[in-house]
Amino acid sequence: EIKDEFRGLPKYIFDDKRIRKFFAETKEKYILYGEWLIKHTVNYDPEFMNRFWIFDVYDKEEHRYLKYPEYEDMLVTEKLDYIPVILTITDPTMDILLRMVREKEHTPKSGFGADAIEGLVYKNYDFINRFGNNVYMKAVTKDFYEIHRTVMGGAGKRIDPEVYLIHKYQTPARMEKMYHKMVDDHGTLQMKHIPEFMNRVLHDLFVEDAWNMFMRDKSVKKLRFDMGTLRKVSYAMSKNWYIDKLRQRGTDGDDKEGKEEDKDSKGE
Incomplete structure (x- = not known):
């Protein structure tokens, strides 16, 4: 039962033969997480729009998120759209992570054609917090923060x-x-x-x-x-x-x- 059309996403998923084939061959063992790239506050290049870009794969039998090397070949084989990992780094300091974001601020365009880069998402698949959740970190660029400061905090911040x-x-x-x-x-x-x-x-x-x-x-x-x-x-x-x-x-x-x-x- 579809409870929310979400601007065409369910129809896209049902009509996409690649996604249907993936679930059929894996016997629905996995859950695919991704971004439905449609027009909102950020403009992307047309060839990337109206497509579902996978960024995580969850194994329902093992009750865990697969690491990137574990699921990349599966997605490539089925020719599914996915967001590639930029870099794998071991035991980084917070200064290193923040410096990586600052370096991205000087990039003219994102890999998907956006005029401004939001930031970077850091994932440690082996880290589980005290509530049993696998949590990630997102560091945003200065420009993105200034644009969205009313939501994220700062002077005149807005809270739901x-x-x-x-x-x-x-x-x-x-x-x-x-x-x-x-x-x-x-x-x-x-x-x-x-x-x-x-x-x-x-x-x-x-x-x-x-x-x-x-x-x-x-x-x-x-x-x-x-x-x-x-x-x-x-x-x-x-x-x-x-x-x-x-x-x-x-x-x-x-x-x-x-x-x-x-x-x-x-x-x-």
Whole structure:
């Protein structure tokens, strides 16, 4: 079922014999990530437009992203469009990475014909953060930053209303309150309680502060916002806070305070 046409992308994917052949031959083992290169804020050369450019391949069986040398031959064999790696570097310092971006600022055009280069994306496929995610880094050029500074930060920066509301009203104190209520209910908290915690925090947020958030807060009173996005931002903050809390309590995900309370009650 197609939920969003996204300016022709689903039709392009279904009509592209190369992509269909790739999925058929690999028995849909992989997920292809890429950029649907259509006209937006950056102008690219016409021959690159309206094409899906692959930049990552995920192995569903091994639950990991393939490294570039692992998937390059597959894409070349099927003649799929992909974004090539510029350089492979071992243990670079931050100064080296930033210098590479500064050097790109003097390049007249990008490899896809854009008048300005956004920046560089650095990938370490072996790095997994504490939340179990494989994260990348993007360093942007000075010109790109200045053009988009209202979104990225700086003087007069603009923040999405959903992000603003959650960061203002979903305070650590609120999450701490809900956490201890769950300790009272369950005694021992584990990773399996994350969904309940996220929903409790969001419910408390709406019950206690809906009027302040949507009617009285002058910063967003006249702005339109999306409830689905608001929920996602809230869930993400709650999940990260909860995982950090469990790590503070112990690596096994148990709540030590809850255990101590259980021991005391048994002793009585």
